[in-house]
Amino acid sequence: MSGVLVVTEQREGAWNRMSFEALAAGQQLAAMLGVPCSAAVIGAGLSPLTTELATKKLEKVFSIQHDLLAEYTSDGYVHALEQAVQQGDASYVIFPHTYQVRDFAPALATRFGQVLISDVIAVHEGPTFVRQLLQGKLNADYRKPTPATPESPCFVSVQAGTFRAEAVEMGEAEIVALELKLEPGQIRNRPGERFRESSQTVDLSAAPLIVSVGRGIKEEENIALVQELADALGAELAASRPICDNGWLPMERQVGSSGQTVAPKLYLAVGISGAIQHLVGMKGAAMIIAVNKDENAPIFEVADYGVVGDLFEVVPALTKAIRVAKS
Ligand SMILES: Cc1cc2nc3c(=O)[nH]c(=O)nc-3n(C[C@H](O)[C@H](O)[C@H](O)COP(=O)(O)OP(=O)(O)OC[C@H]3O[C@@H](n4cnc5c(N)ncnc54)[C@H](O)[C@@H]3O)c2cc1C
Helix, strand or coil: CCEEEEECCEECCEECCHHHHHHHHHHHHHHHHCCCEEEEEEECCCHHHHHHHCCECCCEEEEEECHHHCCCCHHHHHHHHHHHHHHCCEEEEEEECCHHHHHHHHHHHHHCCCCEEEEECEEECCCEEEEEECCCCEEEEECCCCCCCCCCCEEEEECCCCCCHHHCCECCCEEEECCCCCCHHHCCCCCCCCHHHCCCCCCHHHCCEEEEECHHHCCHHHHHHHHHHHHHHCCEEEECHHHHHCCCCCHHHEECCCCECCCCCEEEEECCCCCHHHHHHHCCCCEEEEEECCCCCCHHHHCCEEEECCHHHHHHHHHHHHHHHHC
16 A cells, blocks of 8 residues: 655745644554655745655655745646646545635545545544534544545545644655646636735634633623733633624634634633534644533533633633733
């Protein structure tokens, strides 16, 4: 059996943090199959990134460089990665499940007569890839119906926060520059404004600290209490769906199955019950602290630390203590 290829994501020379989560997933899959793991970087001006990747436990680091790839376009990425996959020896191609990957990876898989097994939360022997269905109520196992080969690889994207970037194993890799044939006429689309670049949007998936507020806050004007706590911690403010549905915070701050998936170092949930649709968006946090007055709230089942208490007492006290500790 041939190897695993992880396609990383960068923008203007800066990594998308989820690249390393995909790398951890790729290394885990390769170890399970007893095959080598390689990685690819795509874009222009990539040498610092390929050098960094070459310090990981990988067989090869493929540099997929072209001036026409300086800015992301789905056509450019599909054409380039199609050639990269054809030149490589990968039976499994792994991506981070980013917005960009959602845009181009299904088309790339189609070039090989395959589908993308998307938003995977675990990899088991087989290999079998686990996806969540029905807002996280069911886990479903997916596998390629015929054995994966380099001629017909299996394309998989992994959910944010499922694999830990810190788990990436270090080593040494050979850097290989791929020869690409890419013409301007092949790229039909023109880059527009990026989803996360509008002044209103916030990238919670990259936030290391998140304070999240739920319906326990009761009134819109009380959100300020939690905002103060977030400010004291230097954290992003997020919310459960009812808060965003009410228009108390913008939709882009919603965490959950119909909002953002986050994987911060700390997720502090304030007045959030812990419905499954919320949990699927934040269970990948390294540490979860919950404040809820109901000791039976489901959020405590996933919390590392829980405070059973009235948020209107706990939150101001916490904010004050943090300010004192910082002063
Ligand atoms: C298709 C679909 C998609 C959905 N997508 C999402 C999603 O993306 N994200 C999401 O969050 N939800 C989503 N939901 C909604 C989800 O099912 C829940 O309704 C929602 O998460 C509940 O939000 P909550 O925890 O803030 O509110 P509640 O469930 O009402 O919980 C409020 C909590 O606050 C506590 N509380 C009350 N007063 C205090 C106080 N003074 N001090 C401390 N604690 C207090 C209560 O004990 C309670 O546990 C979705 C639902 C559906 C059907």
